[in-house]
Amino acid sequence: MEVKTYPIADVTLLVPRHIGDERGYFAETFRADIFATNCGEHRFVQDNESLSAKAGTIRGLHFQSDPHAQGKLVRCTAGALFDVAVDIRVGSPTYGQWVAETLTPQNGKQLWIPAGFAHGFCSLEPDTVICYKVAGGYYNAECDKGLAWNDPAIAIAWPSGADAETLSAKDRKQPLLADLPSYFTWSA
Numbered sequence: 001m002e003v004k005t006y007p008i009a010d011v012t013l014l015v016p017r018h019i020g021d022e023r024g025y026f027a028e029t030f031r032a033d034i035f036a037t038n039c040g041e042h043r044f045v046q047d048n049e050s051l052s053a054k055a056g057t058i059r060g061l062h063f064q065s066d067p068h069a070q071g072k073l074v075r076c077t078a079g080a081l082f083d084v085a086v087d088i089r090v091g092s093p094t095y096g097q098w099v100a101e102t103l104t105p106q107n108g109k110q111l112w113i114p115a116g117f118a119h120g121f122c123s124l125e126p127d128t129v130i131c132y133k134v135a136g137g138y139y140n141a142e143c144d145k146g147l148a149w150n151d152p153a154i155a156i157a158w159p160s161g162a163d164a165e166t167l168s169a170k171d172r173k174q175p176l177l178a179d180l181p182s183y184f185t186w187s188a
Helices: 032-039
Strands: 002-005 012-015 019-021 024-026 044-052 058-064 070-078 081-087 098-103 110-113 117-123 128-136 144-146
Touching: 012 032, 058 081, 070 081, 070 098, 070 117, 081 110, 081 128, 098 110
Parallel strands: none
Antiparallel strands: 002 012, 012 110, 019 024, 044 128, 058 117, 058 144, 070 110, 070 128, 081 098, 081 117
């Protein structure tokens, strides 16, 4: 498995090796030892999946606050998606900065987004399926939080097909980073 890091600490890209022949391929999509070595020890508590029927569907930016904060190991099992992580750890040297990857079943890329980051994505193809392992806390409605997907202070370079009309009612009214309470604090 290939492991890549970013200028934003703690977000990690994991790329499983595809072993293929004329029948297709085989890939180890998760190994606890490799994950722990590169991303730290985390207890995964649930797996989530969502389908975006329309290309350009925007979901996010979402996170859960303490005591049910979550990390997510994200991959795409159908279609293609532009996946984004935004650092919301107050005091972090990269606070308000973002990283993104295009995830597809073909490239096998998986993005580790730890607690302290907001997560969102845009489907690039119809019938895109995102699957992610959740570490930390289970889903908790009271801790379910968000951040405006189009905050100009963050300036995410969303794909040209990103369609604001696809936003959920909840995502249409998320706060700007400047108005976000201090949910996470960075520690070196």
